[in-house]
Amino acid sequence: MKVSTRLTLLAVTALIALLVVGGYSVYSERRAMLDAKQAEIVNLLKMAEHLAEYYHNQEVAGAMTTEQAQSATKTALNRMNHSDQSYFWARLPDGTSLVHRKQENIGKILLGKAPDGRPDTEFYREMLAKEHIPVVMVVTAHPSTGVMTGKMNGIVEFKPWGWWIGTGFFTDDISATILHTTLQTAGLIGVALLVIAALAWKIIRSVTGALGGEPEFAARVVREIAGGDLGSPTPLKDGDDRSLLAAVESMRRGLQDMVITIRTSSESVSLGAVxxxxxxxxxxxxxxxxxxxxxxxxxxxxxxxxxxxxxxxxxxxxxxxxxxxxxxxxxxxxxxxxxxxxxxxxxxxxxxxxxxxxxxxxxxxxxxxxxxxxxxxxxxxxxxxxxxxxxxxxxxxxxxxxxxxxxxxxxxxxxxxxxxxxxxxxxxxxxxxxxxxxxxxxxxxxxxxxxxxxxxxxxxxxxxxxxxxxxxxxxxxxxxxxxxxxxxxxxxxxxxxKQLTAAVGVFRTGQTLAVKPISHRAPQTPRSALAEKSGTTPRVPKPSSGQKPVTVAAAADGDWSTF
Structure with a gap:
């Protein structure tokens, strides 16, 4: 696998990791915001429940009639409604509105839809059977735009009067915040992606420049040299004299010259020894x-x-x-x-x-x-x-x-x-x-x-x-x-x-060696040496019977003039 491919995979992996981290961060933020809203709804409903219990206790104590107690509870709930985005409401299990931010809706049967499309009254009844204060997501018309928008509603049943008291928050602001956070995260991820891509490109150029090519190619060249192939030149880029492959090529040429010299010398030594x-x-x-x-x-x-x-x-x-x-x-x-x-x-x-x-x-x-x-x-x-x-x-x-x-x-x-x-x-x-x-x-x-x-x-x-x-x-x-x-x-x-020649013979230099035999001149015999010195012609006397012929040199005539 090429270095560029590996670094690209590394960059893609880092991008995926950033996306996962960003996505998880956005999800965690949205979950935290929803959990905060849910906790706030639970606290508000507990407060409304305590308020209804207070007036119910007044009713039980005889200080107030049922109508007075219920009216005081409605008045108190209406006073706590300050926004169209979040308000208290109360209704009967059939959907008849008792408390609403719009007075014209009081006494009317207001039905919303559950996430599964059922009427919200059925959905609330099912959820109240499971929890004391359930918090659910419903879809209802937004008070500002009239568009059906998701809303987180909490509900608590005040059984003495048979009321369903609820409140909630539209989640469009959460979605807007999450969208903004998502865009910011995407921007950061994009910047990180550009930085990673630039670094990867820089690293790829640096690594390939230092190696002179792909690592697999460099490893193959080194394996060929290790296998004894010194005759195949390593292809290099123009002007490349500092990379690893350039150093390997220089080493190959040096080894080639050394092996040729050793092989020539060993063969010459072998011939000389013979x-x-x-x-x-x-x-x-x-x-x-x-x-x-x-x-x-x-x-x-x-x-x-x-x-x-x-x-x-x-x-x-x-x-x-x-x-x-x-x-x-x-x-x-x-x-x-x-x-x-x-x-x-x-x-x-x-x-x-x-x-x-x-x-x-x-x-x-x-x-x-x-x-x-x-x-x-x-x-x-x-x-x-x-x-x-x-x-x-x-x-x-x-x-x-x-x-x-x-x-x-x-x-x-x-x-x-x-x-x-x-x-x-x-x-x-x-x-x-x-x-x-x-x-x-x-x-x-x-x-x-x-x-x-x-x-x-x-x-x-x-x-x-x-x-x-x-x-x-x-x-x-x-x-x-x-x-x-x-x-x-x-x-x-x-x-x-011969052993040295066989040892260096495993290397293939790509050149044919021609070793000239070493000229060997036989040493002069004493006969020829003395003849050269005296200037006379060597002669060999006839050997006597039973004796081996012995090479002798005749002296100059002047030396034996006495005889």
Whole structure:
């Protein structure tokens, strides 16, 4: 129901209430006036009855005859008649007039009419049978106009003489007063009606202006918004920016923009979570491969450590052999020429040994550099340490070359031992020449000591590399665990993003959303990173049997010029 209809009904109800109140007020006033007239008539008739009783008592006392008493009563009643509107009259039950305001009517039978049309004598007789002083409404000619007019008459029967004494009032003055009151009340009701109508019109305009429309329409709009429909604009009047509907429309637009933003963001988050999960899965696989490669590298480094230790032991043995050769050379003193030839051979072998020592020193030097590079790469790697694969590959190459050089040293030392034995026979003949050979052997011994010392340093450096590899392996394992946790978190974020998308999906914004997938660039591998830095082309060495391929980067050619 519209507000105007409700307020109109309220105004009509108020009007009806005013009419009822006014009507009841007029009725109550008329009833009060009639009751007052009726009470006055009763009092007048009681006074007339007391007057008749007084003269009747005089008659009974013998002070007056019946005629005198009745005449005195008539005279007294006539004296109390001062108006044509209200006067005392007396008659016999048959209607014969005894007392009347008009003398010409005395002795005549005057009959009026009761409200039901009967003669008033019958009506009076019936009413006197019920009450002592009945008051009735009759219709009689008005003394001024002669028009039949309603009159309130009261009557009392004075039984000693058989008289009906009555008096009354015409009710036309009451009707005039009631009419005047009714007109006044109608005027007030009319004014109140105008005021109520003006107030209702003002309230209707105020309410509809504040609401911007009918309350039912506003409630329907709010229910549609509550139901998730944010795409239907609310029709507003021109220039309406302060009403409730204008505020609801502003709220709808704000909710529409917010839901669109949330939906777009949630879908973008969902797509991003999917790509993050895929990236984490790929990263986890690569981390596992890296961990396996580090384990293989660690095993290779252990083999290299054993080889280096063996080289050191061989160098110590060579040093011992050189000492024995020096002792044998001191015993030899014969055949200077053969000693010289033997010493020449020893010298040639020593030169080869010197070359091998140079190689070993180069290996030690490069091993130190590689160990340094391994430490630097491990520091740069952080959680991943992928660049260490290059160092590990080159360390394996150096280990192989060190092993070859050690074998050559062993062969040469064996050859030198044979020649030293031959030289020992000749040293017995060579004398002073053998002393110089002893000095040369002493020099070889010193060199072997240096070789042993360098091998020990190399062994300690490799052990440090092993420790670095172990630490890198631990970090890689931790990285793998963190990647798995990140993958789980990405999956959880994807589920939550889907739930958020489903939650805002109940709202209908009236717009089609186009969410672009988030570009996901795979992180650079250490191979591509190092290749970009060094400016060389990445290469992948052929993996040995039983090993997984490990991505490595080749160093610049200038870095390995020694080899």
């Amino acid at each position: 790509e993050i999960a895929a990236g984490n899965t790929d990263l986890s696989s690569r981390t596992e491969q890296q961990a396996a490669s580090l384990q293989e590298t660690a095993a290779s480094m252990e083999e290299l450590t054993a080889t280096v230790k063996q080289n050191s032991e061989n160098a110590q043995q060579a040093s011992g052999l050189a000492d024995n050769a020096n002792a044998v050379a001191n015993e030899g003193s014969a055949i200077i020429g053969q000693v010289i030839q033997t010493m020449d051979g020893i010298e040639q072998s020593s030169e080869k040994i010197a070359e091998i020592i140079g190689i070993i020193e180069g290996i030690a030097f490069q091993t130190n550099i590689l160990a340094l590079n391994a430490a630097v790469e491990a520091a740069r790697a952080g959680e991943q340490g992928r660049g260490f694969a290059v160092v590990a590959s080159e360390v394996r190459n150096l280990a192989q070359r060190s092993s070859t050089a050690a074998r050559e040293i062993k062969d040469l030392i064996e050859t030198s031992g044979g020649r030293v034995q031959e030289g020992t026979v000749l040293v017995a003949q060579a004398g002073e020449t053998m002393k110089r050979v002893g000095a040369a052997i002493q020099r070889v011994t010193d060199i072997m000591g240096e070789i042993a010392s360098a091998s020990n340093e190399q062994s300690r450096g490799i052990e440090q590399v092993n420790q670095a590899i172990s630490q890198m392996d631990e970090v890689t394992q931790q990285n793998a665990a963190l990647v798995e946790e990140a993958a789980a978190a990405a999956g959880s974020m994807e589920d939550q993003a």
